[in-house]
Amino acid sequence: MTYEQLIARIDDAYPDNMIGLYAADPDGPHGDTLARFIAVELRDTFEPDQGDEYQARMALDMIDKAYREMGEVVERLHDVWKSTWQGGVPSV
16 A cells, blocks of 8 residues: 555544545645644655555554544643633633
8 A cells, every 4th residue: 555545544533534635735724733744744754665464554553543542642731721710701
């Protein structure tokens, strides 16, 4: 599988197919830094000499690691919010 084929297989899982936009034009003004991160990380970890199973596993491992790290940041932000919230309806 090529990088482009990998992107095509996952692109519709993200709103507005933004991963594909960033895969084609990583520095374009598309306005979604998370989609850019995904496309660039997949590109940077892609090894064209490897088979489909390897490519899928590497992509999964990379995205899973980022997912876990983001979860930790979300938890910390919850802690920060809880420590600053003074009741009432929180503003977002």
